[in-house]
Amino acid sequence: MKIGIIVAMKDELACVVGLLNNNKTITTDNGNEYITGVAGKHDIILTQSGIGKVNAAIRTFELIDKFHPDIIINSGVAGGIDKETRIMDMVVGTDVVYHDVWCGEGNEYGQIQGLPDRFAGDKVLIEKVLKANEGKRVYGGLICSGDKFITDRKELEAIKARFPEGMACDMESGAIAQVCHICHIPFISMRIISDTPGVDDHWEQYTNFWEAAPQQSFAILRNTIENL
Numbered sequence: 001m002k003i004g005i006i007v008a009m010k011d012e013l014a015c016v017v018g019l020l021n022n023n024k025t026i027t028t029d030n031g032n033e034y035i036t037g038v039a040g041k042h043d044i045i046l047t048q049s050g051i052g053k054v055n056a057a058i059r060t061f062e063l064i065d066k067f068h069p070d071i072i073i074n075s076g077v078a079g080g081i082d083k084e085t086r087i088m089d090m091v092v093g094t095d096v097v098y099h100d101v102w103c104g105e106g107n108e109y110g111q112i113q114g115l116p117d118r119f120a121g122d123k124v125l126i127e128k129v130l131k132a133n134e135g136k137r138v139y140g141g142l143i144c145s146g147d148k149f150i151t152d153r154k155e156l157e158a159i160k161a162r163f164p165e166g167m168a169c170d171m172e173s174g175a176i177a178q179v180c181h182i183c184h185i186p187f188i189s190m191r192i193i194s195d196t197p198g199v200d201d202h203w204e205q206y207t208n209f210w211e212a213a214p215q216q217s218f219a220i221l222r223n224t225i226e227n228l
Contacts, residue, residue, distance in 0.1 A: 005074075015218050021038050091168040142165045
């Protein structure tokens with residue numbers, strides 16, 4: 001299987017690149033890097049999109065257009081927006097919704113007119129991720145996506161009020177899911193919880209998270225790839 005993996009940040013890229021064997025190839029196109037290699041029985045294309053919806057959408061389309069992956073996995077971090085989420089949990093997006101989109105009457109909040117109100121993660125892929133990581137705090141849930149780093153409790157509560165079942169909040173999953181939907185590519189977003197917005201030590205949580213996150217994220221993604 002040919003698997004495209006998209007991350008947003010350099011620290012996330014450093015985590016994921018360890019999946020590939022030593023025979024990695026770096027392709028540069030218009031200043032954008034794509035790292036190709038093998039993990040187990042799968043061909044991998046790994047790239048860093050940058051932060052936010054526009055960056056994520058552009059890189060997703062370019063990856064699909066140039067490499068024609070069978071599936072796309074979005075791996076990265078997210079803020080926890082439910083009292084059940086803990087730092088270092090992994091939320092696998094059963095669905096992804098925009099928390100910052102409103103197209104007027106006749107559309108659901110979060111829906112871009114003419115598209116689904118939510119973008120569903122691929123059910124087969126989700127089942128395999130959860131099975132591969134049984135016994136760990138890896139679970140499915142709604143990911144809310146938008147172009148804002150959420151730090152204020154009132155903002156968090158507003159998102160949670162609109163999407164009560166929301167488990168995590170990030171800045172790229174929605175755009176990647178939308179492009180995959182349009183291009184008919186199976187997709188999942190796997191987001192490790194880095195912080196819980198609105199608490200007093202929120203920024204300290206996020207900073208300290210990067211000390212332990214690489215090994216946790218790497219192990220979960222490795223288990224997933226091995227079982228696809």
